[in-house]
Amino acid sequence: MxxxxxxxxxxxxxxxxxxxxxxxxxxxxxxxxxxxxxxxxxxxxxxxxxxxxxxxxxxxxxxxxxxxxxxxxxxxxxxxxxxxxxxxxxxxxxxxxKRLAELAVEGTDDEADATAGDADHRIDLDEALKVLSPAERLCVSMCYGAGLSHGEAAEALNLPLGTVKSHVKRGLEKLRARLAPAESATAEGRRSNG
Missing domain, CATH: 1.10.1740.10 (RNA polymerase sigma factor, region 2, helix turn helix motif)
Known part of the structure; x- marks a missing residue:
């Protein structure tokens, strides 16, 4: 050609x-x-x-x-x-x-909390994903990175739909907390001043 x-x-x-x-x-x-x-x-x-x-x-x-x-x-x-x-x-x-079974069972323990005071630093998604458990990271990545529905992810992982939804919900909550420290600090400041 x-x-x-x-x-x-x-x-x-x-x-x-x-x-x-x-x-x-x-x-x-x-x-x-x-x-x-x-x-x-x-x-x-x-x-x-x-x-x-x-x-x-x-x-x-x-x-x-x-x-x-x-x-x-x-x-x-x-x-x-x-x-x-x-x-x-x-x-x-x-x-x-045989790692999938381990990942699916893990994840109910909170891993390292997001460090306060990082508001001055740019946070990237890869770093933020490290605060998620392996199961949360896998479910969030499948549903938001690969575009699978919760049902498709549940089928692919051979997990109950509710478990996948729980992992996604907890994962997204952790990501929001990690990626938006400035908003959290502002909201806390308003509550303590109000």
Whole structure:
């Protein structure tokens, strides 16, 4: 293929790239990988996969997406579709390694509390996710990072729906407390002055 064709891929929408990839144009899929590969690895890290493991699962998910590209109908985003594939593959890997059972049982203990006085520092999501238990992090990442519904996450994790909802609720509460220390301090100041 010529350089003009390759640069043409960069200007195409994901749905168009998927159609080209489904027709056998590997470079079109390569453009999708270039666009979304790091976001997939980021989601997997947020779910608990470490460095090389996140890379391996992302690669496996992208390979599965390539093999099933004709199934993508464009009803949602390509990124969301492949993130769901990656999340499910990571969960299967956890199940194979018997770590999922441990993660599902853990999480009722509060882990390290968010440090007060961090209002002057920028807090990123990866750091904030560290205050969550592994089960909370996994459920929040699946529902908000991979775009699965609570029911889909419960099915994938083989957990009761209420358990997943509880992990998500507790996780979001911890994230709000961690990511909004300035608001908390302001509200506390108003209560003590009022």
């Amino acid at each position: 010529s350089g003009a064709t390759i640069s043409t891929y960069a200007s195409l929408h994901d749905v168009e790239l998927c159609a080209h990839a489904a027709a056998g144009e590997r470079r079109a899929f390569g453009e999708l990988v270039r666009r979304h590969g790091s976001a997939i690895r980021g989601l997997l890290r947020r779910m608990g996969a470490q460095g090389a493991e996140a890379d391996d699962v992302a690669q496996d998910a992208l390979l599965a997406a390539f093999e099933r590209i004709a199934e993508f109908r464009g009803e949602g985003t390509f990124a969301g579709w492949v993130k769901r594939i990656a999340a499910r593959q990571y969960l299967r890997r956890l199940q194979r390694e």
